[in-house]
Amino acid sequence: MNAAESAALALVLKERGWTGADSAETADLVLINTCSVRATAETRVFGRLALYAAEKKKRQFTVVVAGCMASRLGDALKKKAPAVDYVMGTDARATFPLIVEAIETGAALDRGAFNEKPAFSFSSFHAETGVFRSFVPIMHGCNNFCAYCIVPYVRGREISRDPASILGEIRLLAEKGVREITLLGQNVNSYLWKDGARRRTIDFPALLEMVADEAEHTQGKIQWVRFLSSHPKDLSSKAIAVMAERRVYCRHLHLCVQHGSNTVLAAMNRAYTRERYLDLVAEAREAMPGISLSTDLLIGFPGEREEDFEEILTLMEQVKFLYSYMYHYNPREGTAAYSLPDRVPDTIKQKRLAKVIALQKQHTVELLTARIGAxxxxxxxxxxxxxxxxxxxxxxxxxxxxxxxxxxxxxxxxxxxxxxxxxxxxxxxxxxxxxx
Ligand code: SF4
Incomplete structure (x- = not known):
């Protein structure tokens, strides 16, 4: 999501005649598009901002912090890091042209307009130039409140994008040379657009059909479509059926499971069981033989006992993911899990994570080796x-x-x-x- 948003912000600058600097040391404007999901990412941003504070003693330039961290900290960010000139949360991205104009003209920014916080709107183009794959955001925000996750607090509730705007961007991307797109959102499966004029509702499977039709109209330019991220709670049989039927959809599904134990899944507020997840995997594999699967795995959530952890390993054995994003739990202030007791000691988390990584490596090699000659x-x-x-x-x-x-x-x-x-x-x- 951040990569797509960064490309959209870069386009604002490009359209106004700005060009990239060789390094931050020579730039007139430094724009940092941040992520709040991991505390370590925020720590790195503060490190950069300290460097810019030192640089600002030598020369004039503007620092804008955008994205989730800007949403989460707001003006407190400026107090903590005086090098920052503007803080632009995810719902205030439409103010970016105003900021750029103020930098260009040297005029003071009309704070009134800036503080109005315009309603969230999707940018119309997200591809970087010279690339053949592009993200296309279809929704923004999340309603799920997984106990460990900061996203719903910093990105707000789900907002779906007008399908006409999605299809328009796909058309434009095809003309610009893009060959593969990934429909993007925190939880794409809960996409929902109410088309008042035609008195109809477009859900994710209906959008998949529309996107497949649009890709076909590009006369072979866009031949592959993927989507990301899928929540097992919301991935429907209908969506799997459309994916199977419309050959433009790649035979790969990233389906975040996070854990293999029902006790931990419930504590995480994931709203599905291990059995439901395995049923989805079986359904996808039956509909699309040979499909590859990948996932996210969160190790060491508070209360995770050894027997819960073992269930991650057995689930991995059952599914055999091509790859996984594996990470251990770190408490995130502002989330429901932050105050949970029974934290797993770091040494145990590290050991468990190492086991998961070793097993994933083994599965990856097994699956890839079986493909030699194909x-x-x-x-x-x-x-x-x-x-x-x-x-x-x-x-x-x-x-x-x-x-x-x-x-x-x-x-x-x-x-x-x-x-x-x-x-x-x-x-x-x-x-x-x-x-x-
Ligand atoms: S589904 Fe859960 S993990 Fe994913 S963004 Fe929403 S709250 Fe976070």
Whole structure:
């Protein structure tokens, strides 16, 4: 979400003729788009702001802090970090052009207009230039209040984006050269748009149908669509059915499970059980054989006993995720879990996390090894960091492949055979041109 929002903010600057500086040391404007999910991310921002405070003693420039941390701390951020000139929360992004104008003209910002806090609106374009994959935000905020999560407090309640605006952005992205899009939101499955004029309601499966139709209209430009993040509570059979039926949807699903124990899932306020999650996995696999799955796993939530932890491992064995984002619990002030007793000692959290990481590594290697020799379609994304004669590609199942090739093919869909596995990346001998 932050990457998409950063691209939208960068576009505001680009449209007004601003160009990127070589470094923060020479910039007239430093814009930090922040995330509040982890306390460590906030600590890093304060570190940067301390550096800018020192730099500001030598020269004049403007520092704007945007995003979740700006929403969470508001003007208190300026008191804590005097280098900050403007604090712009996620619901106040529409004020960014006003800030830029004030910097350009040197005039004082009309604080009245700034403080009005305009209603949240989605920017109309989120792609960075020169990329072939782009996020398309479809909703914002979250109503779920998982006990460990700060997002609903800093991003507010769910707001869905007008489908006409979503489809319009997809059209524009296709024209600009994007080939793959990811529909984005904190909980995309609860997307809901009330179309008063036509007296109809568009839910997530209906949106998936509309997006698939739009992608088809791009005449092969946009061939792959993904969506992120999915909450198991809200992922419906209907959504799985549309995904299976409309071939534009990639055979990869990121479905955050967080834990394998029903006791811990309930304490986390996740509103589904381990059994429900496993049913969803079975349903997706039956509808789309070969689909790859990935997840998020949160280790060491308060009250997690050894037997609860073991249930994470057994769930991983049952599902076999291609990859997981694994992290241990850190108390986050302002969340329901912050005051929970029975905290798991750090040493135990670290040990448990290490076990989960080791098991995930084993599963990743097993799943990837089983794919050696398979044919796959890939989107060629860029040049390998190790050799300018090699291209980096991705399969629809979210597997990485390196293949020899000419950079002129970047942005092309190609066919190849997954010949060798090095680490978690496949090697292929050649990228074949696909006939359309
Ligand atoms: S679903 Fe839970 S973890 Fe995800 S953003 Fe909402 S509150 Fe946070």
């Amino acid at each position: 044919d796959a379609t890939v989107l060629i994304e860029g040049i390998s960091r190790k050799s300018k004669d090699e291209l980096v590609c991705r399969t629809e199942r979210d597997e990485m492949v390196v293949v020899p090739g000419d950079p002129s093919r970047i942005g092309e869909f190609a066919g190849l055979t997954l010949s060798v596995l090095r680490g978690n990346t496949f090697r292929a001998k050649e990228a074949r041109t696909l006939l359309r």
